[in-house]
Amino acid sequence: MANNIQAIRGMHDVLPEQAPLWQYAEHIIRDVLGAYGYSEIRLPIVEKTELFKRSIGEVTDIVEKEMYTFEDRNGDSLTLRPEGTAGCLRACLEHGLLHNQVHRLWYYGPMYRHERPQKGRYRQFFQLGVEAYGMAGPDIDVELILMIDRLWKKLGIRDKVRLQLNSLGTIAERALYRETLVSYFQGHLDQLDEDSLRRLATNPLRILDTKNPAMKEVVANAPELMAYLGDDSRNHFNMLTATLDDLGISYELNSRLVRGLDYYGKTVFEWVTDELGAQGTVCAGGRYDSLIEQLGGKANHAVGFAMGMERLLALVEMLDTVPVARPVDVYMIRVGEKAEKEGLRFAETIREEIPGLKLQVNCGGGSFKSQFKKADKIGAEYAIILGDDEVSRGEVGIKSLRHEQEQQTLSQPQAIAFFKEHLQSR
Structure with missing residues (x-):
């Protein structure tokens, strides 16, 4: 008798008794997004591999290690989407949505990364993505943070998450900072792990995001990017924090917050929790104004965030107060x-x-x-x-x-x- 076929490792089923929790959270998410005037866009799961190499960066962990990439019958290199921002921007450029227009968009669905499966981290995972195009000021950054804050309150988990902020400045400001950072770490090579030694030559800012406790001290003493920001980047960030202060939104400044994708600039943020062990990031995002030009569009402004549903639901489930609808009346x-x-x-x-x-x-x-x-x-x-x-x-x-x-x-x-x-x- 043939053995039963099992699901692929890291790609899990959502069973009927689990589905009501998903539906509950999805319903609240749709309501909150609608309250801020965001429109849904539905995107392909498969894109050309070049899209992610140009957007995410060829020397990132995602592109180097984690993407599900294959050749189709025509010999084209295709990839199961590892994130949604690049595909959303590709769609907007392809359909002419960014020319002298402002758009607030959201999408939802499965993403794919070949990582080591563990609680809160899967090879197929569901993600909510929200993107806003055509707005330069920090007010749209604030609106996204307010929207997420409202979502936490609606789900009853506001006290389980906290907001961290940083600014990555412009490409030119990061280039200047990078030189200083590389020089600093070259003086401490004996304290760097294998991943950090590799990143030193390719993406040194990612060393600041290391989870290796043995490197905590050397990273803590590294120079900070904030000191290299120009007036425009500094003013943008100061206006952002001042507005959040006025609105009563609490936050932490985290100078080591750099995000794992190359396309971010100026504002970056994460909502983190201490409730889920090592998988502490529940929602993350920031500005990525330069990405539009990288993908062939005219210079424009963009900001957004992504939220992993599995981690979000793990937090909501802890409350044990989710009203579960009766499957049959x-x-x-x-x-x-x-x-x-x-x-x-x-x-x-x-x-x-x-x-x-x-x-x-x-x-x-x-x-x-x-x-x-x-x-x-x-x-x-x-x-x-x-x-x-x-x-x-x-x-x-x-x-x-x-x-x-x-x-x-x-x-x-x-x-x-x-x-x-x-x-x-x-």
Whole structure:
């Protein structure tokens, strides 16, 4: 007998009992995004590999180690998207959405990175991405932070996360800082791990983001980028923090926050938590004005963020207060040839009369007793009982499965009225 085929390591199923938590969070996310005037854009999962090499950077961990890349039958190099910003920007450039226009967009779906699977880190993971184009000032940076803050409050996890901020300045400012940083680390080569030695020649700012505790001291003593910022970058950041202060949004300044993608400049931020062990970043983003030109567009302004759903849901699940919707409100029990036919017709009438009611009809036969067991197991609140006798009288039985109440016999119109009164308002 053949062995059962298992899911690919790091690519997990969301089972029916887990789906309500996802639906709950997704519903709140959509409401919050709508409240700020953001529109949904739906993007392909597969893009040309060159898109990610040009946007993320060829010497980043994502491009060097983590992308799922393959050749299709035409010999083109394609990649399962490891993040969404590049694809969103590609779509906007391709369809002419950035010419003298302002856009606030969001997307949602699976991303793919070949990493070591662990709690909160998967090879297929779901991500919410939000992007805003055409706005230069720090006010749009603030709006994104306010929107995330509102989302935390709606989900009930505001006290479990904290905001960290930094500025990466411009490309020219980072180039000057890079020289100083490389010089500093070259004087401490004996304290650098293998990854950091490699990054010293390719992407030295990423050394500041190391998670190696043995390098904590050498990183803490490194020169800070903030000292190399020009007036424009400094003013942008000062206006951002001053506005957050006025609005009562608390934050921490983190001079070592650099983000893992090459395209960021000026504002960068992360929302982090201490509740999930090593996987502490729940949401991260910042400005990436230079990326539009890197992908062939005219100079423009862009800022956005990404949020990993698995980590977000792990936080929400800790509350144990998520209102889980009952999968089925009413279960229809049918016994008898006439009842089998009439039940399907009457079920359609109920669905027409009471939109949103969750009604499941027993299929596959079975005795009254076995069907009642199914109704109870599935969690239905009420059972509709329909036998051939009830059909001949135009009646149904109504039985509460969650409360001590006598079974009622009602006409079909009365049964519809009963469910409208007891269940429609939910």
